[in-house]
Amino acid sequence: MSSTRVFEMPEHWEPVPGLHERISALIGDGRYRTAMAELLDLLRQDPSNVEAATQAMVVAYTSRTELLNAKEPLTSDQRSSAILAPIATQCSVCDNFWYSIHVLAQYEYLGVAGARGVQCPICRYTLCKECAAAAPRRGTALPCATPGCAGELQTRALPTGRRGVLLIDPGRTERVIVVRDGPIPPEIGEALSVVTRWIPLVPKDAPFVLICRSVPGLMREEASCQFMAWKLVDTLEKDTVLAPGAWDRSTSMRVHGTEDDIDYLIITVELPDKAPSSAAHGFLADLIRDHLQRVAEENPGNSGPCWTGLDSDDIIDETAALLLQASEDARKMNHLATRMRIFSKYIIVAGAIPTLDLPQARGQFENGYPSYIERLYENFRFPGYDMSFVHWISCSDGRTTQLHMTLLPADPSELAMLAQDMLEPTVRRSLGL
Amino acid sequence: MDPDVTAGDRFTPPERLADAPAALGEVIQGRWSVTEILSGGQAWVLIVNDVEQGNRRAIKVPFSGSLTGDVELVALFGLEPYPRVVTALETVEFDRSMGLVLEYVPRSLSEIIGRERSAASPERPAGLSRPSGPARTDVGTPLLVPREEVLQEICDGMAYLSNKREFAHLDLKPSNVLIDEAGIAKVADFGMARQVRIRQGVFPVASGGTWAYAAPEVVRLEPCDSRADIFSFGVLLYEVCTGMLPYPFGLASSPDAQREQLLEYYRSGGPRRRCDELYYPEQIEATQIPMPLPGDGVGAIISDCLQEYPGKRPSSFRDLGKQLLEILGIPIVRAEVVPLAEIDDQRRVLAMSQALIRLRRFDEAVRALNRLLSKPVNEAFFIEAKQTAQSALLGAGRPDIAAALGRWL
Numbered sequence: 062m063s064s065t066r067v068f069e070m071p072e073h074w075e076p077v078p079g080l081h082e083r084i085s086a087l088i089g090d091g092r093y094r095t096a097m098a099e100l101l102d103l104l105r106q107d108p109s110n111v112e113a114a115t116q117a118m119v120v121a122y123t124s125r126t127e128l129l130n131a132k133e134p135l136t137s138d139q140r141s142s143a144i145l146a147p148i149a150t151q152c153s154v155c156d157n158f159w160y161s162i163h164v165l166a167q168y169e170y171l172g173v174a175g176a177r178g179v180q181c182p183i184c185r186y187t188l189c190k191e192c193a194a195a196a197p198r199r200g201t202a203l204p205c206a207t208p209g210c211a212g213e214l215q216t217r218a219l220p221t222g223r224r225g226v227l228l229i230d231p232g233r234t235e236r237v238i239v240v241r242d243g244p245i246p247p248e249i250g251e252a253l254s255v256v257t258r259w260i261p262l263v264p265k266d267a268p269f270v271l272i273c274r275s276v277p278g279l280m281r282e283e284a285s286c287q288f289m290a291w292k293l294v295d296t297l298e299k300d301t302v303l304a305p306g307a308w309d310r311s312t313s314m315r316v317h318g319t320e321d322d323i324d325y326l327i328i329t330v331e332l333p334d335k336a337p338s339s340a341a342h343g344f345l346a347d348l349i350r351d352h353l354q355r356v357a358e359e360n361p362g363n364s365g366p367c368w369t370g371l372d373s374d375d376i377i378d379e380t381a382a383l384l385l386q387a388s389e390d391a392r393k394m395n396h397l398a399t400r401m402r403i404f405s406k407y408i409i410v411a412g413a414i415p416t417l418d419l420p421q422a423r424g425q426f427e428n429g430y431p432s433y434i435e436r437l438y439e440n441f442r443f444p445g446y447d448m449s450f451v452h453w454i455s456c457s458d459g460r461t462t463q464l465h466m467t468l469l470p471a472d473p474s475e476l477a478m479l480a481q482d483m484l485e486p487t488v489r490r491s492l493g494l
Numbered sequence: 495m496d497p498d499v500t501a502g503d504r505f506t507p508p509e510r511l512a513d514a515p516a517a518l519g520e521v522i523q524g525r526w527s528v529t530e531i532l533s534g535g536q537a538w539v540l541i542v543n544d545v546e547q548g549n550r551r552a553i554k555v556p557f558s559g560s561l562t563g564d565v566e567l568v569a570l571f572g573l574e575p576y577p578r579v580v581t582a583l584e585t586v587e588f589d590r591s592m593g594l595v596l597e598y599v600p601r602s603l604s605e606i607i608g609r610e611r612s613a614a615s616p617e618r619p620a621g622l623s624r625p626s627g628p629a630r631t632d633v634g635t636p637l638l639v640p641r642e643e644v645l646q647e648i649c650d651g652m653a654y655l656s657n658k659r660e661f662a663h664l665d666l667k668p669s670n671v672l673i674d675e676a677g678i679a680k681v682a683d684f685g686m687a688r689q690v691r692i693r694q695g696v697f698p699v700a701s702g703g704t705w706a707y708a709a710p711e712v713v714r715l716e717p718c719d720s721r722a723d724i725f726s727f728g729v730l731l732y733e734v735c736t737g738m739l740p741y742p743f744g745l746a747s748s749p750d751a752q753r754e755q756l757l758e759y760y761r762s763g764g765p766r767r768r769c770d771e772l773y774y775p776e777q778i779e780a781t782q783i784p785m786p787l788p789g790d791g792v793g794a795i796i797s798d799c800l801q802e803y804p805g806k807r808p809s810s811f812r813d814l815g816k817q818l819l820e821i822l823g824i825p826i827v828r829a830e831v832v833p834l835a836e837i838d839d840q841r842r843v844l845a846m847s848q849a850l851i852r853l854r855r856f857d858e859a860v861r862a863l864n865r866l867l868s869k870p871v872n873e874a875f876f877i878e879a880k881q882t883a884q885s886a887l888l889g890a891g892r893p894d895i896a897a898a899l900g901r902w903l
Contacts, residue, residue, distance in 0.1 A: 124805065125719065126803075126804055126805035127805075129711075129717050129718070129719065129804065130716065130717060191812075241864070242864075242868045243864035243865060243867055243868030244864065244867050244868070244883075244899055244902050245860055245863070245864040245867070245883065245887070245895060245899060246895065248857070248890075248892070251857075251861070274898075277867070277868055278868075280868075318861075321572070321858060321861050321862065321865075322861050322865070323861075323864060323865045323868055
């Protein structure tokens with residue numbers, strides 16, 4: 062899961078229409094931050110996008126002097142984003158890294174004034190300016206320190222990648238759990254600042270980040286730190302926040318926070334592999350499709366992005382899998398069971414009730430369904446992150462299954478829907494339903 | 495003309511001793527016996543004897559409210575003690591403000607420059623001849639300092655500030671460089687210091703400084719970084735060589751008028767010509783500086799430092815130190831960080847956090863206190879630190895976390 066990815070300049074690549082012009086215009090206007098945000102978004106989706114990588118190199122290469130009076134300078138979080146790790150050049154001795162654009166120049170020998178460091182053209186052994194000043198010289202030359210390499214370090218520096226970055230597929234990430242040493246958990250901004258340094262995510266991925274409280278002292282030793290990681294994942298799995306078998310899909314890393322901060326434990330949990338489609342899964346997926354079809358027929362002209370996205374095969378597959386897990390839990394426990402997943406732009410909560418009897422089903426929601434959904438929404442919503450919230454309820458007696466759905470779109474102008482059958486008759490009457 | 499006039503200074507300094515926070519001979523909090531009272535640009539400085547430990551200390555008490563003191567306090571306590579930077583030890587509460595206990599360093603570079611300038615021949619301006627005592631660089635420029643290594647020590651202290659914590663001092667001048675009994679320089683006075691890392695997507699703007707030593711971007715109140723300090727070092731170096739400031743005019747006595755003069759100067763072609771005059775003294779007649787310097791030596795370094803555009807100045811104090819070595823032959827000096835005893839370190843973090851809370855920088859206070867509470871501390875200290883952390887959390891709008899922390903034993 063973790064290795065150093067290094068950008069190599071290919072002979073040919075497909076340009077992204079309009080990207081160069083857009084980024085150039087933003088740079089011309091001094092809006093480096095907006096330009097980099099767009100490039101980071103693109104590279105998060107597609108790390109192999111050569112044009113976005115080269116544009117990012119140019120933006121990240123911008124000197125401090127140019128940024129000083131820029132309308133929007135780059136932020137330090139952007140500069141140290143793990144998404145840019147493949148295009149970074151890192152010192153082989155210390156942790157210093159920087160961005161150079163020498164890979165874009167097609168010259169093998171390139172004299173560079175004010176270089177940030179030097180590199181061996183044979184093996185890419187690299188020294189930053191500070192380490193180079195302290196390195197032993199052979200006359201005026203700096204010999205490469207790699208055993209067996211006869212190269213001499215030069216000012217032309219190509220990307221080496223950044224060490225320690227966890228290379229994951231953001232699209233296959235279930236949750237990122239963040240724990241900070243000490244008794245005070247971080248705020249989401251602080252957590253993101255650390256997470257995006259080591260994992261290729263962007264601030265928009267905040268809903269995937271789950272901040273947990275540390276047990277002071279446990280992060281001092283590697284073994285106790287690992288125990289805490291396991292315990293957290295296990296607890297979250299039992300709380301149905303994570304899908305079963307989460308520990309086997311987890312990778313944990315202990316990293317240092319920003320300069321005035323302290324150690325963090327970051328646990329990345331991958332999404333479970335898709336189980337081979339079972340008959341039960343297929344049946345539930347068909348039920349979901351039918352339900353959405355019926356709602357669409359009853360509400361013609363309702364074509365907002367939240368509703369149309371809900372109909373995609375990926376979302377339906379994911380929802381069916383969640384409902385299946387919740388149904389199994391509900392059967393074992395003989396009461397309401399819930400599973401939750403963030404997927405694409407949706408917070409999907411799947412509830413299963415082991416009965417078809419509606420009054421009995423309603424009775425599962427303490428203080429009534431509106432109050433339950435309000436609490437659920439408050440717990441899981443991520444203000445400012447454009448996430449729609451969907452609650453599916455499966456009522457089943459083992460032979461027959463009925464589905465109900467509540468949908469709260471991120472865009473309040475889209476049609477919201479409440480699972481009316483889950484409302485007590487008095488409530489329905491008071492709402493005029 | 496008073497080059498040391500600081501932006502925001504009261505035009506008429508307060509009467510000596512009238513508003514002083516303590517009287518001569520008074521023993522503050524049963525520990526600090528006041529032996530001398532001085533008033534600086536922005537603060538009283540009490541020279542005291544620590545009757546408990548038998549050390550001499552300086553207690554700095556700001557004139558105007560507590561904010562100036564708190565900014566400095568945060569800057570000082572955020573730094574690990576370093577031999578080239580004056581160490582802050584603790585705080586002392588006075589009736590109206592907070593005093594900062596600092597290591598005592600007897601003299602400032604400005605006093606030494608003044609003394610050496612007086613010692614120089616009156617009919618020949620200081621700097622052109624070698625006064626008795628001052629150091630001389632390898633290229634022959636006499637310096638108004640007893641040891642030329644002082645310049646490297648300033649660079650080392652400033653490099654520590656900018657490399658370790660990304661601080662810009664923004665008020666580097668001879669009176670803020672102190673010289674200890676052994677003649678070693680220590681950078682002092684962090685009232686204007688700013689962390690220059692981009693935090694909220696912008697670089698900081700300096701809030702003043704001493705205009706005579708300030709870089710053009712600071713005078714214009716534009717965003718700046720530690721290269722503004724490189725400019726100030728250039729002014730300081732010129733003064734160390736000549737006893738004068740590198741301007742073709744006398745500076746006005748009020749800070750506002752000084753700033754206007756300098757703004758006008760930076761709108762003219764004078765600054766560019768000044769750099770040329772310093773760099774090519776043989777070819778260009780000196781009209782922008784009161785006295786030429788050898789172009790292949792110290793003049794070239796000052797010319798580099800005084801560049802109007804920050805990108806043309808030496809990029810760091812480490813680079814500047816190398817230039818002093820390569821051009822003037824002044825050996826580079828590096829000091830080692832001296833770790834403090836754990837309890838002293840913890841007291842400094844607590845004092846810094848309290849200052850951060852007063853400055854309403856709650857998030858930073860929370861991080862510092864979390865760091866403090868992540869390690870075992872004694873019970874009395876733990877309770878104080880926990881209560882301070884709760885205040886910081888409430889200030890940061892996190893009442894639920896503050897309540898949870900209150901339940902934590």
